[in-house]
Structure formats: C-alpha cells, structure tokens
Amino acid sequence: MKQIQCPGCQKKYSIPEEKLPKNKTLDLPCPACKTLIRIEAEDSEGKGASTPVSPSGGDELMQKIVKASKALPPMPQIIAKATQVLSSDKASFKEVGDVLETDQAMATRVLKLANSAYYGRTVPVSSVQQASALLGFQTLLELITVVSTSKMMGRRLEGYVIEAEAVWRHSLLVATGSKLIAQKTHPELVNDAFNAGLIHDSGMLILDDYVKKDRPAYNGFLENGQTIQAAERALFGFDHAEIAAEFFKRWNLPETQLHAIRYHHDPAGSGGDILSYILHLADDMANRENTERNFVFDRKALDVIGVTEEATELMAEEVREAVSHIMASFS
Numbered sequence: 001m002k003q004i005q006c007p008g009c010q011k012k013y014s015i016p017e018e019k020l021p022k023n024k025t026l027d028l029p030c031p032a033c034k035t036l037i038r039i040e041a042e043d044s045e046g047k048g049a050s051t052p053v054s055p056s057g058g059d060e061l062m063q064k065i066v067k068a069s070k071a072l073p074p075m076p077q078i079i080a081k082a083t084q085v086l087s088s089d090k091a092s093f094k095e096v097g098d099v100l101e102t103d104q105a106m107a108t109r110v111l112k113l114a115n116s117a118y119y120g121r122t123v124p125v126s127s128v129q130q131a132s133a134l135l136g137f138q139t140l141l142e143l144i145t146v147v148s149t150s151k152m153m154g155r156r157l158e159g160y161v162i163e164a165e166a167v168w169r170h171s172l173l174v175a176t177g178s179k180l181i182a183q184k185t186h187p188e189l190v191n192d193a194f195n196a197g198l199i200h201d202s203g204m205l206i207l208d209d210y211v212k213k214d215r216p217a218y219n220g221f222l223e224n225g226q227t228i229q230a231a232e233r234a235l236f237g238f239d240h241a242e243i244a245a246e247f248f249k250r251w252n253l254p255e256t257q258l259h260a261i262r263y264h265h266d267p268a269g270s271g272g273d274i275l276s277y278i279l280h281l282a283d284d285m286a287n288r289e290n291t292e293r294n295f296v297f298d299r300k301a302l303d304v305i306g307v308t309e310e311a312t313e314l315m316a317e318e319v320r321e322a323v324s325h326i327m328a329s330f331s
Contacts, residue, residue: 006030006037058237066247071205075251076148078103086137096140097128109147116329118322138191149198150330159211160204170286171198172326177282177319185306186274193278196257200264200279203240206247227294229265241265267298277301285316
C-alpha cells in the first residue's frame with residue numbers, strides 16, 4: 001500500500017500499489033477537500049512521493065504577506081472612535097454626533113443609508129443625533145461600519161476575476177444574512193454576526209495579487225472542480241479565511257469574530273462555534289445566486305444553529321431584498 005497525504009486538509013490515504021500506473025506522475029483530487037495530490041512517478045529505486053501540485057508556503061508565507069499587504073487598510077479611524085464611544089454605558093447621542101461630525105462626507109453617507117428603504121423610518125432622519133435616537137446606537141455603528149468598509153470591500157479582484165459590485169454585494173449578503181440568522185436563533189450574536197459577515201472574505205483582497213501571478217495554476221484547480229479555498233491551500237498552504245483572521249488581529253477585532261472568520265468555510269473545525277456556523281450558513285445562502293463559487297455546504301449547520309432548509313429559503317429571499325435596498329443607497 002502506498003501512503004499519501006493531502007497538502008490541503010492533511011488527511012492521509014492508502015492506495016494499493018497495483019492501482020497506480022507505473023513510471024507516471026499522477027494527480028488525484030483529495031476526496032475530502034478536492035485539493036490535487038501529486039503522486040510522483042517512482043524512481044529507479046522504486047520510491048515515489050506525494051506532493052502538492054504547487055509548493056505551499058504555509059505559515060511563514062502567510063505572515064510575510066500579512067506584514068507586506070497594502071490591500072487592506074488599518075482599522076478606519078472613525079470605526080475605532082465610534083466603537084470606543086458606543087462601548088461606554090454613558091454614551092450620549094451628542095457624543096456619537098461629535099464623532100461623525102469629524103468626517104462630514106461620512107456623516108452624509110450614513111444619513112443617506114439611514115433613510116434607505118431598508119433602515120428608513122416613517123420620519124426622515126435629518127441628523128446624526130436623530131439617527132441615534134430612532135435607530136439605536138448599535139444600528140448606527142452598523143451603518144458606520146458599512147459606509148467605512150464599502151470602498152475597501154468594493155474592489156474588483158483581478159486574480160479571482162470577480163467584479164467589484166459582486167464582491168460588495170456578496171459581503172453585504174453574508175453580513176445581512178448572518179445578522180438575520182442570529183436575530184432569529186441567537187440574538188446575543190447579532191452584532192458580531194453582522195461585522196464578521198461583512199469582512200469574512202477580506203482575505204481574498206489580500207491574496208488577489210498572488211492569485212493573479214499564478215492564475216493558470218489557480219484556474220486549473222477550479223476546472224478540476226476544486227473550491228476556491230482548496231485551490232488557495234494548494235498554492236499557498238493556507239486559504240483566504242485563515243489569512244483574513246490573521247490580518248484582522250491588527251484591527252483588534254474580538255476573538256469571537258476572528259474565530260468565525262477563520263472557520264466560516266470549515267465550521268466543523270471550529271470546535272462547535274455557533275458564530276462560525278452562522279457565517280457558513282449565510283455564505284451558503286448568498287452563494288445560492290452564484291453557483292460559480294463552487295461552495296461546499298456543511299448541512300450540519302442547520303442542526304447546530306436550529307433552522308430548517310425551508311426557513312433558510314425565506315431568509316435568503318429577505319436578505320436579497322434588503323441588500324438591494326442598501327446598494328441602491330450607494331448608487
């Protein structure tokens with residue numbers, strides 16, 4: 001029996017020698033994660049090896065990319081300020097207004113979004129203080145976060161070949177979907193769910209230039225039916241979820257959000273973390289309108305979260321409508 005190991009998920013397999021062609025290198029997809037495993041042709045001594053199709057850099061490469069990356073900025077200052085103010089039990093509407101008034105362009109866009117069909121009230125919001133009173137501090141922070149990250153998450157990914165509008169829409173779909181799932185099942189996670197959902201795929205922005213440089217190999221993995229993250233692991237030794245979680249340590253995000261971002265494609269590996277399963281389900285709901293992403297859904301998420309397939313269909317429809325309203329306010 002020949003022992004081989006997947007470079008993507010690290011699972012080991014045994015293959016009968018008689019089933020392997022002689023003097024021929026063979027690429028086999030891993031049954032678990034679909035990463036291609038290259039089984040080298042035997043040398044003159046009858047020895048061979050299993051290797052990734054492309055060398056993996058692993059943790060060392062990830063740290064190097066995070067350190068050098070200019071794809072994502074430091075945490076927007078206004079988010080940091082607003083979070084600090086709103087985390088205080090003594091926060092007032094005036095204090096929130098003072099934070100936003102340091103950036104009039106930001107205040108204008110926040111108010112426009114507050115008056116959109118999704119967030120809007122019967123009484124139009126005309127000031128930040130009024131928005132705080134009518135919507136509440138946490139919803140106002142949500143608005144600030146959406147506006148602050150819209151430019152960051154609304155960029156075309158040249159390497160992955162995904163248009164800017166699709167990147168931004170997917171981010172909003174997962175953020176809004178995560179929030180809705182949490183509201184219905186685990187209300188205590190609503191704020192973490194929205195924030196983590198909004199930036200869950202930020203690692204793709206970080207890796208985009210590297211994917212672009214190795215696009216033929218990347219395309220080859222996808223053409224063989226592999227997922228985006230499996231292709232990333234084969235190329236780099238890690239995927240966009242892992243590098244995003246590592247990068248956002250710089251933003252001092254709560255560990256709950258970092259953990260969910262890290263495991264949103266692999267919630268089974270999260271140690272039973274509910275937020276990881278929520279992001280995973282929201283990602284699946286978002287990808288129902290885009291089958292090109294080759295998303296692999298862990299159906300265990302339905303039982304862990306406590307929802308039915310029928311309920312997710314209704315939520316997905318509600319989320320799509322909400323995101324259309326949000327995006328309309330940015331046009």
